[in-house]
Amino acid sequence: MTKQELLNELSGNTWVMLRPSLIEGIGVFAIRDIPKGCRDMFGKPDAADEWITVPKNEIEGLPAHAQFLVGNYCLYDEESYFIPAHGFKKMDVSLFLNHSDNPNIISINDGDFF
Numbered sequence: 001m002t003k004q005e006l007l008n009e010l011s012g013n014t015w016v017m018l019r020p021s022l023i024e025g026i027g028v029f030a031i032r033d034i035p036k037g038c039r040d041m042f043g044k045p046d047a048a049d050e051w052i053t054v055p056k057n058e059i060e061g062l063p064a065h066a067q068f069l070v071g072n073y074c075l076y077d078e079e080s081y082f083i084p085a086h087g088f089k090k091m092d093v094s095l096f097l098n099h100s101d102n103p104n105i106i107s108i109n110d111g112d113f114f
Contacts, residue, residue: 015041018096025072028096042094050085 001009015034021027034041059070059081073095075082084091 013040016093018093026096028093043092051082052085053080054083055080 015030015032015038016028017031018026019029054070056076056079059067062070069088070081070083073088073091074084
């Protein structure tokens with residue numbers, strides 16, 4: 001990305017920010033109106049990004065700090081967590097999406113887009 005492309009991205013295609021949640025922890029909050037159907041709210045899927053499926057019982061054997069990171073920032077199903085292959089050295093803003101009984105956002109293609 002060139003400097004000009006970055007400046008254009010920041011001025012015209014930045015929709016959300018991280019901030020403390022009044023409910024709990026840190027969450028993703030809109031910084032301006034997001035049009036319905038927007039697919040550019042978070043980073044685009046990158047072929048270099050890999051996710052490793054790890055059974056929940058294996059996570060239970062990790063130190064408490066690692067369990068906290070996985071439990072708070074990774075997607076999961078009934079049996080496993082889906083952990084970024086690079087660990088937590090870099091994090092996508094979408095990992096900070098909080099649970100809601102009445103969500104105003106949906107996952108498309110298993111989290112490729114929201």
